[in-house]
Amino acid sequence: xxxxxxxxxxxxxxxxxxxxxxxxxxxxxxxxxxxxxxxxxxxxxxxxxxxxxxxxxxxxxxxxxxxxxxxxxxxxxxxxxxxxxxxxxxxxxxxxxxxxxxxxxxxxxxxxxxxxxxxxxxxxxxxxxxxxxxxxxxxxxxxxxxxxxxxxxxxxxxxxxxxxxxxxxxxxxxxxxxxxxxxxxxxxxxxxxxxxxxxxxxxxxxxxxxxxxxxxxxxxxxxxxxxxxxxxxxxxxxxxxxxxxxxxxxxxxxxxxxxxxxxxxxxxxxxxxxxxxxxxxxxxxxxxxxxxxxxxxxxxxxxxxxxxxxxxxxxxxxxxxxxxxxxxxxxxxxxxxxxxxxxxxxxxxxxxxxxxxxxxxxxxxxxxxxxxxxxxxxxxxxxxxxxxxxxxxxxxxxxxxxxxxxxxxxxxxxxxxxxxxxxxxxxxxxxxxxxxxxxxxxxxx
Numbered sequence: 001x002x003x004x005x006x007x008x009x010x011x012x013x014x015x016x017x018x019x020x021x022x023x024x025x026x027x028x029x030x031x032x033x034x035x036x037x038x039x040x041x042x043x044x045x046x047x048x049x050x051x052x053x054x055x056x057x058x059x060x061x062x063x064x065x066x067x068x069x070x071x072x073x074x075x076x077x078x079x080x081x082x083x084x085x086x087x088x089x090x091x092x093x094x095x096x097x098x099x100x101x102x103x104x105x106x107x108x109x110x111x112x113x114x115x116x117x118x119x120x121x122x123x124x125x126x127x128x129x130x131x132x133x134x135x136x137x138x139x140x141x142x143x144x145x146x147x148x149x150x151x152x153x154x155x156x157x158x159x160x161x162x163x164x165x166x167x168x169x170x171x172x173x174x175x176x177x178x179x180x181x182x183x184x185x186x187x188x189x190x191x192x193x194x195x196x197x198x199x200x201x202x203x204x205x206x207x208x209x210x211x212x213x214x215x216x217x218x219x220x221x222x223x224x225x226x227x228x229x230x231x232x233x234x235x236x237x238x239x240x241x242x243x244x245x246x247x248x249x250x251x252x253x254x255x256x257x258x259x260x261x262x263x264x265x266x267x268x269x270x271x272x273x274x275x276x277x278x279x280x281x282x283x284x285x286x287x288x289x290x291x292x293x294x295x296x297x298x299x300x301x302x303x304x305x306x307x308x309x310x311x312x313x314x315x316x317x318x319x320x321x322x323x324x325x326x327x328x329x330x331x332x333x334x335x336x337x338x339x340x341x342x343x344x345x346x347x348x349x350x351x352x353x354x355x356x357x358x359x360x361x362x363x364x365x366x367x368x369x370x371x372x373x374x375x376x377x378x379x380x381x382x383x384x385x386x387x388x389x390x391x392x393x394x395x396x397x398x399x400x401x402x403x404x405x406x407x408x409x410x411x412x413x414x415x416x417x418x419x420x421x422x423x424x425x426x427x428x429x430x431x432x433x434x435x436x437x438x439x440x441x442x443x444x445x
Contacts, residue, residue: 005138005147009203013137014150016082016199019192020127021158023093023119024371026166026188028248029269030173031096032379036386036393037173038181039099041108043391047383049109053116054376068129075200078129078136082200085125089196090189092122097185099178120372126196131367133203135348135358140439145292148342149284154195156276156337162188163269174394223355224363229430230347236428237340238370239421240300243414244336245378247307250409253386257398258406259322260315268326275330276337283338292346293428296339296421303332304418311411343428346435353438382409 035046064081073080095115102108138147169184170177224230251269256262287295306328313322344367352358389405392398398406 004140005143009137010147010150012202013133013147013199014152014154015195016130016154017151017195018154018158019089019195020123020130021155022162022188022192023089023123025159025162025248026184027096027119028245028375028379029163029252030166032249032383033173033252034097034181035112036383036391038175038178039108039112040175040393041105041112043383043387043393045105045109046112047380047387049113050116050383051376051380052113053120054372054379056113056117056120064124064128068132076204078133079200079203081125081129082196085122086193086196089119089122089126090193092119093189093192094182094185095119097181099182130196130199132363133199135345137203145284145287145338145342148345149280149338152334152337152341153277153280156273156280156334160270160273160277163273164266167266221366223351223357224366227347227351227354227363229350229428230344230363230366232424232428233340233344233347234366234370235424236296236343236421237367238374239417239424240336240340241371242374242378243417243421244333245374246382246409246414246417249379249382250406253391253406254410257396258315258403258410259313259317260396261322268322271323271326272330272333275327276334279331279334280338282331283335287339287342291432292339292343293425293431296335296343296425299332299335299339300418300422300425303329303335304415304422306332307415307418308411311407346430349435349438349442350430353442381413385409 032043032046032050035041035049036043039046041049068077068081070077075083092115096112096119098115100108100111102111134147166184166188169187170180173181252265255265255268261268283295283299286298290298306325310325310329313325344363348358348363351363385405385408386402389401390399391402391405
């Protein structure tokens, strides 16, 4: 397999992630807010709808991952999914932002739960094979971090757009603007599908041999669970992205009701993710100077501290202090994007060395499953806590209990998850030297 990748290959492959970042960030940041403040669904009921939508879809990822491992086509194993799945993915996203003429709250909850399930199924068909392309492009330890940095450039850039442009299109999140919300969904659904077609047309799979037909999915799952670096990496990914999902879900509430600066929400969120883009080379450099494990420990520790400081802000806090903390939060967000994804591909060669088998599709399907688990933990937990603490939709003056709940979700809750990630990263069982030795042995066989 070719080790070094051209800048063009990295740019094209990385571009595919912008669509997933757009749709994922928009859902994470706005969907709960949309359900509570536009559709007027009780936070607890909205949380149940989201929980059903996410957990129902858990089975899709391993099945699609296994299917892509076994796929035979003139385009390879992964790329056909990008070609045929892009438009269904866009359409399913649009349906999530439609407000049906249903007066019953439970009827609305059922609609949005089903819409979420449909979106997840359509998204799985494209993003799981896309992610599984990473180890097919290079087996070089540092080159994978570089490739991930390119992908995360687009990912964070997509988050930057997702945190700013939708708010400009929609304006206030009130029932009267339901049509604007739908327009936003149509625009971003179509925009998100286009990069997948670009990746299909401009990449080639270097490792395109399908898994033998007699390889059962349960066997592949068993191999994944026996792979210690993969298990550690999956846990790191899960807890880090649960923190990210919690913060995305609560950030608008924090800006609107704790800081009382709703008119500046696009500025603050845009700044966090804009700095995140600029900080990507920093974490690529730190990873090369140290290693992925230590870089994660440094970056995520810094981010956890920043989140705990952020909850001390209030309406009287100076604009400059808020801006400064947003900048620091962006540095931490950048570390989470690059390092969690760059750790995972190395488990593929470790597994091949230990067992003689490669199961990229199933491995990456379990990672995307972790993202769904993170989402199904984070957003319903946010909704239930808002409901339990007495949150009142579209009321600028919230009870103190609700403000305390929002602060808990902004600081201690994500920090606790991040501490778990740091603990697992500290004991991660595969470093650069071990990985390089494994690759050389594989090449020699």
